[in-house]
Every structure is written in C-alpha cells, then in structure tokens.
Amino acid sequence: MTNVGVATVDLMRPDGNAAPFVRVTAIRKAFGPVLALQGVDFDVPLGSTVSLLGPSGCGKTTMLRSIAGLETPNAGRISIGDTVVFDSERMIDLPSEKRQIGMVFQSYAVWPHMTVRQNVGFPLKIRGVPAREITSRVRDVLSLVGLDGFADRPSTNLSGGQQQRVALARAIVHEPRLVLFDEPLSNLDAKLRQQMRTELKLLQDRLGFTAIYVTHDQEEALALSDTVVVMNHGRVEAMASPRELFTNPRTPFVANFVGFDNLCEGKVDWVGDALCRNPAAANDAAQPIGVSVGELSLRCFWHGAAPPWRGKPVTLAFRSEHVRLRPSSGSQRNGADTNQYEGIVEACVYLGNHQDCVVAVGALRVHATAPGDAVIEPGNCVTVSIGPDDCIVFGRDNS
Amino acid sequence: MEPTQFVQGYGAGLALAWPRRVVLAARAMVAPQILLPGLAVLIGVILVAGPFVATIVRSVLAGPADSVSLQNFTVLFSDQRFRTAVFNTLMTGTGATILSCVFALGLAWIVARTDAPGREWFDTLNVVPFFLSPYVGAMSWIGLAAPNEGLLNHVVSLYLSGPDDFFNIYSLWGVTWVLALFYTPYVYLFVIGPMRHMDPALEDAARVHGAGFWLTTCHITAPLMMPALLSGALIVFVTSSGLFDVPLALASPRAIHTIPTQVFSLVQYPADYGKAAAIGVFVMVITVMFSMLQRSYMRRRSFTTVSGKGYRPRTVRLGKWRIAALAFELFYIASGVVLPMIALILVSVSRLWTGWPDLMQFTLSNYDQILFHNDLARRAIMNSLIVAVLGATIGVVLSFLQSYYLHRGKRRLQPLLDAVLSLPLGIPGIILGLGMLILLIRTPLYATLWIILLAYLARFFPFAMRGISAMLLSISPDLEESARTSGASWLQTMTAVLLPLIKPALVAAWLMLFVIFIRELGSTILLYAQGTETISVAMIALGERDFGLVATLAVIQAVMLGAAFLLSRWTQSSLAEN
Numbered sequence: 001m002t003n004v005g006v007a008t009v010d011l012m013r014p015d016g017n018a019a020p021f022v023r024v025t026a027i028r029k030a031f032g033p034v035l036a037l038q039g040v041d042f043d044v045p046l047g048s049t050v051s052l053l054g055p056s057g058c059g060k061t062t063m064l065r066s067i068a069g070l071e072t073p074n075a076g077r078i079s080i081g082d083t084v085v086f087d088s089e090r091m092i093d094l095p096s097e098k099r100q101i102g103m104v105f106q107s108y109a110v111w112p113h114m115t116v117r118q119n120v121g122f123p124l125k126i127r128g129v130p131a132r133e134i135t136s137r138v139r140d141v142l143s144l145v146g147l148d149g150f151a152d153r154p155s156t157n158l159s160g161g162q163q164q165r166v167a168l169a170r171a172i173v174h175e176p177r178l179v180l181f182d183e184p185l186s187n188l189d190a191k192l193r194q195q196m197r198t199e200l201k202l203l204q205d206r207l208g209f210t211a212i213y214v215t216h217d218q219e220e221a222l223a224l225s226d227t228v229v230v231m232n233h234g235r236v237e238a239m240a241s242p243r244e245l246f247t248n249p250r251t252p253f254v255a256n257f258v259g260f261d262n263l264c265e266g267k268v269d270w271v272g273d274a275l276c277r278n279p280a281a282a283n284d285a286a287q288p289i290g291v292s293v294g295e296l297s298l299r300c301f302w303h304g305a306a307p308p309w310r311g312k313p314v315t316l317a318f319r320s321e322h323v324r325l326r327p328s329s330g331s332q333r334n335g336a337d338t339n340q341y342e343g344i345v346e347a348c349v350y351l352g353n354h355q356d357c358v359v360a361v362g363a364l365r366v367h368a369t370a371p372g373d374a375v376i377e378p379g380n381c382v383t384v385s386i387g388p389d390d391c392i393v394f395g396r397d398n399s
Numbered sequence: 400m401e402p403t404q405f406v407q408g409y410g411a412g413l414a415l416a417w418p419r420r421v422v423l424a425a426r427a428m429v430a431p432q433i434l435l436p437g438l439a440v441l442i443g444v445i446l447v448a449g450p451f452v453a454t455i456v457r458s459v460l461a462g463p464a465d466s467v468s469l470q471n472f473t474v475l476f477s478d479q480r481f482r483t484a485v486f487n488t489l490m491t492g493t494g495a496t497i498l499s500c501v502f503a504l505g506l507a508w509i510v511a512r513t514d515a516p517g518r519e520w521f522d523t524l525n526v527v528p529f530f531l532s533p534y535v536g537a538m539s540w541i542g543l544a545a546p547n548e549g550l551l552n553h554v555v556s557l558y559l560s561g562p563d564d565f566f567n568i569y570s571l572w573g574v575t576w577v578l579a580l581f582y583t584p585y586v587y588l589f590v591i592g593p594m595r596h597m598d599p600a601l602e603d604a605a606r607v608h609g610a611g612f613w614l615t616t617c618h619i620t621a622p623l624m625m626p627a628l629l630s631g632a633l634i635v636f637v638t639s640s641g642l643f644d645v646p647l648a649l650a651s652p653r654a655i656h657t658i659p660t661q662v663f664s665l666v667q668y669p670a671d672y673g674k675a676a677a678i679g680v681f682v683m684v685i686t687v688m689f690s691m692l693q694r695s696y697m698r699r700r701s702f703t704t705v706s707g708k709g710y711r712p713r714t715v716r717l718g719k720w721r722i723a724a725l726a727f728e729l730f731y732i733a734s735g736v737v738l739p740m741i742a743l744i745l746v747s748v749s750r751l752w753t754g755w756p757d758l759m760q761f762t763l764s765n766y767d768q769i770l771f772h773n774d775l776a777r778r779a780i781m782n783s784l785i786v787a788v789l790g791a792t793i794g795v796v797l798s799f800l801q802s803y804y805l806h807r808g809k810r811r812l813q814p815l816l817d818a819v820l821s822l823p824l825g826i827p828g829i830i831l832g833l834g835m836l837i838l839l840i841r842t843p844l845y846a847t848l849w850i851i852l853l854a855y856l857a858r859f860f861p862f863a864m865r866g867i868s869a870m871l872l873s874i875s876p877d878l879e880e881s882a883r884t885s886g887a888s889w890l891q892t893m894t895a896v897l898l899p900l901i902k903p904a905l906v907a908a909w910l911m912l913f914v915i916f917i918r919e920l921g922s923t924i925l926l927y928a929q930g931t932e933t934i935s936v937a938m939i940a941l942g943e944r945d946f947g948l949v950a951t952l953a954v955i956q957a958v959m960l961g962a963a964f965l966l967s968r969w970t971q972s973s974l975a976e977n
Contacts, residue, residue, distance in 0.1 A: 070603050096606035103607040109600035113622045122618070123608035170608065180607075 021046040021210050022067065022178060027076035029062055029234075036062045037073065038234040044227075049204060049211040051221035053257070054231035061106075061182055063231070064214045068103055068180055069096035080178055097126075102171030102209075103180040106187065108163040110155045110170075116142070117151040119166055123174040141173045144203065161192050168200075172207065181213040185220060197223055218258050222246060230254050248303075252315045252394050260317040260392065261367050266293035268312040271302075291316055291393060294363045299339055300391035313396040322390035323368035325357065328381035340385045348376050359384055432889040439800030443820050446857040450834025451683065451822065457837045458676035471677035481661065481678070487650070488657040491574045492640030496632050498579035499639075503586030504628065505727055511594040513715045515724035521732070522591075523968065528735040529584035530964040532918030534935055535953040537568075537577050537648035538942075539739030542746050542950065544568040550742055553755050573649045574657075578639045580735045585638075589631030593624055612715070626697060633693040634825065637686050641827025643921035647939070658682060659829045659921065666925055672837060679830045686825045740957065746950035765951040776952055778930065779937035783917055783956075786848060786933065790855045791912035795905055797856070798863035803897075806871050807879075824861045828921025831858045836925050846928035854922040859915055863908035870904035903971070910967040917959055 020043030029037040036059045044050045052060040065071040078086040085094040121134045145165040171179050185193045215221050221228045222242040230238040238254040249255040272288035286301040302308050343361040359366045370376055461470035475481050509515045510522045543551050546564030556563035605615040643659035651660050665675040746752045750760040769776040835854040844850045882892040920935035927936050934956050941948045
C-alpha cells in the first residue's frame with residue numbers, strides 16, 4: 001500500500017490538471033471466505049487509459065466488473081465523472097445500465113440471435129435513437145473497426161477477430177464516457193492479437209475515450225496504457241507509467257511480472273558512500289552496496305529511502321537480457337568489483353533471434369539471454385557478467 | 400504377342416484379385432468392431448421398421464377380402480366420433496403444452512436465476528413427477544378431485560361451503576391438468592440447462608450498454624431461451640397428445656374419447672384392425688412431421704450460449720417476491736408430488752374410501768392382499784421387474800453399439816440410419832403396440848412377455864441413444880485411437896477406455912429405461928395376455944373391482960420408481976465426483 005502514494009504522485013500531470021475522471025476508493029469485495037479485493041484505490045484521468053495488470057486470480061476482473069456495476073463490492077466508493085456510481089456508506093449502487101459506459105467482454109458476448117447491425121445498434125436502440133440515425137451511426141462505427149459490409153451478417157458465423165471487432169463497435173457506438181475492456185485480446189491467436197493491439201491503440205488515440213483495460217499480458221499493458229496498475233492478491237501492488245514500471249519496479253513481485261526473471265535472496269555485504277550519479281535529478285541518489293548471494297558477492301546500487309545496513313536481508317532482481325555471457329578466458333576470478341563470475345552452461349534453448357540459457361554459478365542458477373548466433377553448448381565454461389546498474393535491490397525487512 | 404500376354408496377365412491378376420477382395424471384405428465384416436455395431440443397427444432398423452411397415456400395410460387392406468384400398472381412411476375421416484377425438488386430443492395436448500411451459504419456465508427461472516429460498520431442493524424436486532407414472536398421477540388425482548369423493552372437493556364443501564363437485568377430474572380439463580403436471584419436468588429439463596449455463600456476459604453486455612432488467616429479458620434472455628423452450632414444447636405436445644394412460648383414467652369413464660383411447664376401443668372385440676391401423680398411420684405421419692420440424696428448428700437456431708468462463712449467471716434479488724416464488728414452487732410440488740402421494744397412501748390404507756381419512760377405517764389389508772395373496776398383482780410385479788431389468792440391459796447394449804456405429808468412423812448411410820432409428824421418438828405407445836400386434840399376432844411371440852419387451856425396446860431405445868450419443872460425441876476419438884496404437888485390440892479398447900469413459904451416460908440410460916419400462920402402459924395395453932400382465936395393466940384390471948387395491952399397487956410402483964430416482968441421483972453425483 002505504501003506504493004500507492006508514490007504512484008499517485010506519478011499520475012499528477014505537470015500542468016496540474018490532475019482531476020481524475022474515474023476515482024476508485026478503498027474497494028473491498030469478498031466471495032465467501034475469499035477476499036477478492038482488499039482495499040483498492042486508483043484514479044483514471046480524463047482521456048487516459050489505465051491497465052489493470054496481474055496474474056489470474058489477483059482481482060483485476062472483479063475490480064473492472066465492480067466499476068461496470070456487474071459486481072457489488074462490500075465496501076468502498078467508485079465515481080465516474082461527477083457521478084458517484086457506488087458508495088457503500090451512502091448506500092449508492094447505480095445499476096449497470098445507468099452508468100453510461102461501454103464494455104468489451106473477454107468472451108465478446110456477441111448476441112448469437114442478432115445480426116451484426118442489431119448487435120452494434122443495441123445501445124442506441126435502448127437509448128431511443130431514431131432508426132435512421134442508428135443505421136448511419138452503425139455504418140460509421142463498423143467502418144471504423146474495419147467491418148464495412150458486415151452489417152447484415154448473422155453474428156454466429158464470424159471469426160474470433162471479427163466478433164472482437166463487433167464487440168468493440170458495440171462498446172463505442174453510443175460514445176460512452178468510459179470504455180471497459182476485460183481481457184479483450186486473450187482469446188485471439190498471437191498474430192491477430194498483435195494486430196488488434198495496434199488497431200486498438202490507434203482507435204483510442206483517435207477517439208480519445210477514457211479506458212480501463214484488464215489484462216494479464218504485460219506487453220499489452222505497456223503498449224496500450226498511460227498508467228499501469230499492477231494488482232496482486234486483491235491489492236494494488238504498484239501504479240506507474242509503463243516506462244517507469246518497466247525500468248524501475250518497486251517490489252520483487254512487480255519486477256518479476258515485468259520480466260526481471262532472475263530473483264535471488266541475499267544479504268547486504270558492505271555499504272559504500274552515497275553518491276549522486278545524475279546531478280540533474282537530485283532525488284536519484286544511489287548508494288553503492290555489495291550483496292552476497294550464497295558465496296557470490298555482487299556490486300550494485302541502493303535506491304531505497306532508508307539507508308541500508310550490513311547484514312540486511314535483500315532480494316536482488318535482474319533481467320536475463322542484461323546478463324552477458326562470454327567464453328571463459330580462465331584468467332578472471334570471481335570478483336565483487338567486476339561482477340564477473342565463472343559458470344557452467346546447464347541448458348540452452350535456441351529461439352532464433354536469441355537463446356535462453358541457464359548457467360550455474362556456484363549454487364546459483366542464472367537465467368541469461370545470449371545472441372542467436374553465439375555458439376553455446378551445455379557443459380561449456382562461460383564468464384557471466386551483470387552490470388551493477390542493471391540490478392535492483394529490494395529490502396526484505398519492510399524498510 | 401506381347402500385348403496379348405500383357406492383357407492376359409492383367410486379366411489373370413484381376414481374376415486373382417476378386418476372391419482376395421471378397422475374402423478381405425468378409426474378414427472385415429466379421430471383425431468385432433464392424434460386426435457388433437452393425438448387428439445392433441440391423442436389429443434396431445428391424446425393430447423400428449417392422450411395426451411401421453405392418454401398420455401401413457394393414458391400413459390399406461379393407462373389406463372382408465382384405466383387398467387393397469383407401470377405404471379405411473375414407474371411413475375414418477368421415478367418422479364424427481374420430482373427428483371429436485382429434486379435437487379433444489388437440490385441446491388437451493395444446494392445453495398441457497402451454498401449461499407445462501408456463502410451469503417449467505417459472506420453476507427453472509426461480510431455481511437458476513433467483514435467490515428464492517430452497518432452490519437446491521427444488522431443483523431435485525421439480526423433476527420428481529418425471530419419475531412417477533402418469534397413470535398413477537391420474538389415479539391419485541381421482542382421489543383428490545373426483546366429484547363427491549375427492550379429498551379437495553371434500554375440503555371445498557366442508558370449509559368453503561362450496562359444492563362437493565367443485566373440481567371434476569373426469570373431464571378434458573382434468574386430463575389437461577394431469578398431463579401438464581406430468582410433462583412439466585420435460586420442458587424444465589430442456590430449459591434449465593440454457594438458463595443456468597448461459598454465458599452471463601451476454602446479459603451483462605446488455606446491462607452495461609443501457610438496457611434495464613426488463614429490456615434485457617425481452618431482447619436477450621427470452622430470445623436465447625426460445626430454441627430450448629420451443630423444442631421442449633414440441634416434444635410435450637406430441638407425446639402428451641399420444642399418451643393413453645391419462646385419458647383412459649379420466650376421460651373414458653365419461654365417454655370422452657381422444658385418439659389413443661379410440662385406438663384402444665377399436666381393437667376391442669369386435670376388432671377393426673384396418674380402421675385402427677389407419678389411425679396409426681395418421682398419427683405416425685403427424686408425429687414424424689413434428690419431430691422433423693423440431694430437429695430442423697434446433698439445427699437452425701441452436702446457439703452456443705455457453706462459454707468457458709466460470710462466472711455464474713447473476714441471480715435476481717427477489718426481495719418481498721421471494722415468498723411468491725416459494726409459493727409457486729410449493730404449489731407445483733404439492734400438485735405434482737405431495738398431494739397425489741398423500742391421496743394414494745390414504746386410499747391404500749383405508750378399508751372404504753369416502754373422501755376423507757378416517758382412523759376407524761385404517762387397514763393394511765390392501766398391502767397384505769397385493770403382496771401375498773392377489774395372484775394377478777404378484778404376477779404383475781414380477782413381470783414388470785423382469786421386463787424392466789432385461790429390457791433396460793438389452794436397450795443399453797443396443798443403444799451403445801448403435802451410437803458407436805453412427806458416431807465413430809465413416810459411415811455412408813449415417814444420416815439415413817440416424818433418421819430411421821429416431822423414428823419412434825414421440826410415437827404414441829399404443830400406436831407402436833398396435834404395430835407390434837399386427838406384425839406378430841400370428842407368431843409364437845404373441846401372448847408372451849417377449850412381444851412386450853420388443854415393443855418397449857422399439858419405442859424407447861432412441862431415448863437411450865440420445866444420451867449415449869451425446870456423451871460419445873463429447874469424447875475425442877483420439878483417446879480410443881491412442882489405445883489402438885498402444886497395441887490394444889478393439890474389444891480391449893472398448894472395455895479399458897471407451898466404456899469407463901461413458902459409464903455415466905450408460906448408467907443414466909439404464910435407469911431411465913428401467914423407470915420408463917416399470918410404468919409403461921400404452922405399448923402394453925394391446926399386447927398383454929393372461930399371465931403377462933404388468934403393474935400398469937394390473938392397476939386397470941383391479942380398477943374395475945377395488946380402488947383401494949389400485950392405490951396400493953400404485954404406491955408400490957411409486958416406491959420402485961422412487962428407488963430408481965434416488966439411485967439415479969446417487970450414481971450421478973458419485974460418478975460426477977470421479
């Protein structure tokens with residue numbers, strides 16, 4: 001929860017226009033004994049896209065459905081624009097149909113007994129829009145999502161991608177204030193998913209609707225959103241811009257989720273003098289420290305607020321892409337100063353552009369990525385080097 | 400020289416090839432995977448086609464010389480009594496269909512989509528009438544609503560100072576009411592699945608995009624339920640119109656006739672088989688038309704509304720309407736199960752039934768009579784058990800092999816055979832019994848238990864086949880093929896892989912056939928003879944003498960059916976756990 005405060009600062013725009021469009025406050029929800037949401041807070045500024053990212057079961061879909069009014073939280077407050085749509089204290093729970101939103105479901109939920117036109121025109125028909133106008137607006141929105149000429153098709157014989165487009169068209173045809181996406185791309189195959197991701201991004205930029213987007217795919221979250229909310233066990237684990245999240249995660253969980261695939265536990269070995277590496281950013285103070293992991297000692301930097309002390313338990317995280325492998329020259333010793341270690345390749349998986357290797361360095365198993373053309377065989381002796389800047393150190397004693 | 404030699408050589412090769420091909424074909428025929436399913440299909444086709452063809456042939460033979468003509472049909476259609484019977488049948492069938500759809504939709508909605516109290520219990524209770532015999536239902540409603548002596552009429556005259564013939568069960572209304580109660584579970588079973596498993600996102604999407612509860616119900620839920628509802632309605636219309644038991648018990652005593660009871664009276668001495676067969680053909684044509692209609696409708700409009708997502712449909716909070724929902728549920732269960740059973744039990748333990756339980760009249764002599772002294776009843780219970788156990792076993796084996804034939808491997812005749820084997824679906828029991836009678840009356844099978852068994856099998860194996868086929872289709876052939884590639888023979892594959900996998904469907908089919916065979920009356924009534932009476936037949940025979948004995952036998956039959964019902968619930972849940 002401490003991260004929330006930090007992240008809210010990130011959300012503030014430099015021009016001071018921080019009035020949130022959607023505001024979610026202290027939402028709790030239990031399904032029987034299972035606590036799906038344990039106090040979730042986040043804001044969505046007008047016109048921006050926020051992703052709820054997390055593993056399955058983290059509560060992200062429950063959160064989205066609570067915003068849509070399809071699930072009733074046990075406590076908390078949700079407001080959209082000037083309207084409080086849910087407030088447990090004031091006993092406000094606006095039904096879904098009154099919340100003026102659009103939503104794309106994971107299963108698309110394209111109604112099988114209607115044509116494409118009837119599906120897409122439904123939100124307008126419900127709102128009493130004249131038939132002539134419905135026809136023209138459905139035509140416009142269908143061409144927007146690339147379904148020109150599909151209006152009179154029965155919706156049962158559409159491909160997955162086409163159903164997805166119908167669901168999208170239906171969610172935006174009535175120009176809602178807020179569009180919710182519940183893992184909309186997860187049922188598509190990999191290639192189509194990439195294509196739809198790009199199209200969605202273009203559409204979003206063009207129409208400028210406010211969006212909340214649930215996904216378990218970090219690439220999707222990074223590609224589509226202005227802010228990523230990482231959820232875990234019904235709590236907000238982190239909230240940051242995609243760039244910030246990717247380069248500087250605040251917890252081991254988030255680090256692991258955004259691709260820091262090497263996580264190891266160790267202790268602070270030595271603490272150096274704090275130094276200011278980047279004079280332009282005064283708060284970017286970094287303190288060189290040594291971390292011992294098993295018999296290895298790594299040199300890295302401490303960014304945390306509280307000063308580290310010797311023997312402090314920490315978790316070390318780094319990406320396999322940042323691990324460099326070289327054929328062993330035999331002359332180097334394992335050294336804390338250089339972060340270079342001798343290791344033996346245990347396994348190597350060739351993936352074309354690159355290969356995923358597991359290297360045993362003492363008792364430690366290091367995941368490393370080597371270029372596709374490097375000649376690496378299991379059993380080879382290699383030199384493993386890890387840049388001190390590429391490591392992130394997390395304290396494990398809650399300080 | 401050389402070309403001739405070539406031709407000769409080719410010809411010789413051909414001459415050699417022929418016997419080889421015949422041998423190979425013959426060897427393929429006797430392989431168990433071809434022979435057993437093929438044989439089962441052959442038996443099925445004969446069982447179905449025999450009565451159909453016999454009825455059609457008999458219907459065009461008329462006059463003392465049995466010359467070929469359409470005389471039977473012209474006489475039939477100009478017969479005022481037949482027209483009245485058709486009208487009565489249409490009235491009761493339509494009424495029962497509408498009423499059972501109303502009941503079933505309400506009950507299914509309450510169970511699947513609301514927070515009404517006791518939903519889990521009612522889900523089981525709602526299908527109990529399906530397991531009770533319609534004849535027993537009719538009998539018990541006589542105990543409840545017969546003029547002057549019915550329990551309900553007694554209540555009306557005693558406490559509401561109304562006439563003591565306020566309810567008259569001996570009427571078309573009575574027939575319609577009992578049919579509706581009895582057929583509600585059919586529609587219920589059709590609609591509860593879609594109601595419960597419909598992808599909730601389909602409704603959520605409507606809510607999110609601006610439709611309230613009623614608009615969502617009208618535009619999304621109702622149209623999506625339509626295929627299941629119409630399908631159930633068509634089946635109920637055909638089968639309830641063809642049911643013999645209820646009109647026999649409730650309409651015949653007042654000389655009101657429907658098509659099935661008219662067939663029955665035509666076959667009584669002096670029998671007019673030609674005219675009866677003409678009715679048979681008339682009913683067959685209509686029934687087959689209806690089932691084709693239902694199938695083509697289902698094919699066009701069956702939506703897959705089920706998605707893999709684990710969310711249950713949202714339940715509607717009824718608030719103060721929960722009481723109304725509970726009352727509706729209780730009303731149906733009381734009318735369909737509780738009141739009839741109470742009436743039967745009270746009648747069965749009374750020395751003399753006067754419309755009101757009287758402790759002074761309490762006796763167990765009826766049970767003593769039926770179980771230990773009455774030869775007819777004892778014989779009937781034995782016969783029913785033999786036919787039900789034997790018939791269900793043979794039926795399940797046949798249905799499994801037929802399903803296997805239709806759904807595994809490439810069979811060119813598959814659609815045709817499927818259609819032929821589905822013909823008996825919905826054909827009234829008395830019409831099929833008539834066909835069997837015409838077909839086998841001059842064979843030694845006549846007047847044995849076997850002819851009854853054959854009629855039961857012919858009429859009901861398509862029911863068993865539906866369930867088994869559905870399960871077979873849901874199991875990937877890869878599972879069997881991987882057993883074959885691991886070295887198992889076909890028989891080993893069947894016993895080690897396929898049969899264990901579809902065991903739930905086999906058990907369900909066996910219990911269903913057992914229940915149907917224990918209570919069946921329509922197909923038996925024309926085929927039984929002295930010594931081959933079944934329980935349902937014995938009830939009719941006893942009904943002419945003593946209503947107490949009938950009620951007692953009905954209670955015993957209900958206990959047997961109840962046991963089968965509990966067994967089916969128990970096996971379903973224990974098989975589901977595995």
